[in-house]
Amino acid sequence: MSLTLSVLPGEYAVSRLYPGHPVPSWALQGEFWTVSRSADELSVVCLAALVPDGVQTQKGWAALKLHGPFEFTLTGVLASVLNPLKDAGIGIFAVSTFDTDYVLVAQGQLAQATAALREAGLQVMDLA
Template structure:
């Protein structure tokens, strides 16, 4: 796996679940990531902790790590490598991808261990200190 440049984004993130068919909330985070995914079984929202939709079931306390992109669609194994490196360090993760790049969320309490594992694997990690 080639060396990746990863940025730890500021602030706390949350992963929230809304009921199937719930209206998609209009979330505005110009300096942060917001992801809304709807399936027949649920509507999931990843957003800064302060923007969690009312009435959602929430898993809070996440920190967002973003692989510097854009990444070519032909690249393979990025999430697999990051997941393997973090799993070896005992760090649970939640991943998502966008058109340009990949993102990994880790619990705030595990951020230091996650950053150490990624650096030990040869990746550049900025914004964690």
């Protein structure tokens, strides 16, 4: 399987709000954002510049988009990206959508991450 990824422009943040918090309008902007709710939390991934002060957040993420769509029956798509990153000692935050996957890595490790992915035979397009 030949995979292509793109580096999305901008710095991303992963934020945590309490589980009953309404979906914040500040998060619903930009090329990529996602909101997930569980019984324990409301998680938001969006451009770091959009996150207001006082929100529990971790900034400094770069976002890599896998070029999909991928059939649900296709196996190993995300693993083919995560395994080279694991082998390079790079932590990730993964998000899946209906069509594709996004992998966030620390911005300070983006060059190392793209090098590891290219070495594993994946194509990485730098759009940042």
